Amino acid sequence: MIVELNARSRDVFRSIVDSYVATGEPVGSRTLSRRLTEQLSPATIRNIMADLEEQGLLFSPHTSAGRLPTDAGLRLYVDGLLEVGSVTADERRSIESRVAGTGRSVETTLTDATNALSGLSRYAGLVMAPVSERPFRHVEFVPLSPGRALVVLVMDNGMVENRVVDVPLGMSPSVLAEAGNYLTRRLANRNFEEAYQAILREIAENTSQLDEIAKALVETGLATWAGDRERDGGFLLVKGQAHLLEDVTNIVQLERVRALFETIESKKSLLKLLELAQDAKGVQIFIGSENELFGMSGCSMIVAPYRSGAAGADGPDVVGAIGVIGPTRMNYARIIPIVDYTARVVSRLLGSRHGSLDDEV
Incomplete structure (x- = not known):
């Protein structure tokens, strides 16, 4: 599309987009004639604007002579005419x-x-x-306040995810540590889905050495992650x-x-x-x-x-x-x-x- 515009059309089109970015208002041929470096009459500019409108690059929001760029026009501007600045x-x-x-x-x-x-x-x-679908290498439960704990998961690449979960009132730091150690042992070299299914099976079969309170905590932490994964993606x-x-x-x-x-x-x-x-x-x-x-x-x-x-x-x-x-x-x-x-x-x-x-x- 950009090769189809001659130099005059490009200058007029660029000026219209620049005005739109600055003010958000339609710009007319008389205003453009005063801004362009090349001396063009309002009549010539109106003809160019009509051609640009026919190509789907401009539109008139109401009955005035002013024009605004269409979304297609903005795409053309961004892809072919935009001079990107630098970070100050x-x-x-x-x-x-x-x-x-x-x-x-x-x-x-x-x-x-x-x-x-x-x-x-x-x-x-x-x-x-x-x-993340990466394997995890460490899990930790950190007490925050009565009835609340932070679950911290460290992935094999060092990135960290965390969630706040509800825990039974009066749960001791030692129980939180036990639950974290249990999960850490079983998350080694597993991604979330693999670990999630394996741990739930073990808890269901009563083969883990965790006490009932720690089991509930582990299930709560895993359910929090599972729910967030399914809901938010x-x-x-x-x-x-x-x-x-x-x-x-x-x-x-x-x-x-x-x-x-x-x-x-x-x-x-x-x-x-x-x-x-x-x-x-x-x-x-x-x-x-x-x-x-x-x-x-x-x-x-x-x-x-x-x-x-x-x-x-x-x-x-x-x-x-x-x-x-x-x-x-x-x-x-x-x-x-x-x-x-x-x-x-x-x-x-x-x-x-x-x-x-x-x-x-």
Whole structure:
């Protein structure tokens, strides 16, 4: 498509998209004639705009002469005309200071990265980590408060998952330790599903040496993981949804964004898109009606995969995806490098990258 546009058409189209990103408002031929470097009459510009509209790249939202880019037009702009910027020194420092640090769990690192993206972009930040199928090597129950404990699972690649579970009141630390030791012995070199089935069989056959209280604790911990796996399909975190309301200008848009919030809460559709991003290389951009999730909300998503330190045949394993949801008129040139840089900071912290990130940007 991009080769079909001559130089004048490209300049007019780029100016329309730039105006849309800056204001969200339609732009007319008279305004464009004052902005373009090449001196073109309003009549010439109107003819070019008519041609672009016929090609499905522009549309007129009402009877005025102003035009806006369609979702197809934005895709053409992003793929063929966009000049991506670079991450500023201040943005790098902000990302590093919010995300980097020692002794943090994976979930904390991802939460901090999501908050950093939301804060810098002023859109909703999101991150997804799929349920791990890797073997586990250690399980521990940590008392939190009366009736509550934290279950910590360490996988063979060093990544950590945790859940808060209910436990019987008055359960002693020694019973918690016994349950953790029992699971650790049987999780060695097994993935979750294998361990889950094997341990439940052993408990059902009464062959374990655990007492009844510890058995109940083990079953509770395993059931928590099983329930989360079946219901959610992975860990999904979205921060800063309120930012999506900042560009809402009418009731129709408000209802569309509210519908998007409901879809985000249901997770399933969003997880499918994020899984697509996992399978791709580099930053992925989903624009408006290109997908069912954003078709009616006027929103787009920019995501990039992040990787772990465990290398497979094709390099480090992709662990999940991180990015932002924002209006279709988001500043793609600025947000794309921010998302990319944040994903690589997270990857570095997970041990998959070495050396200076500055050399890669």
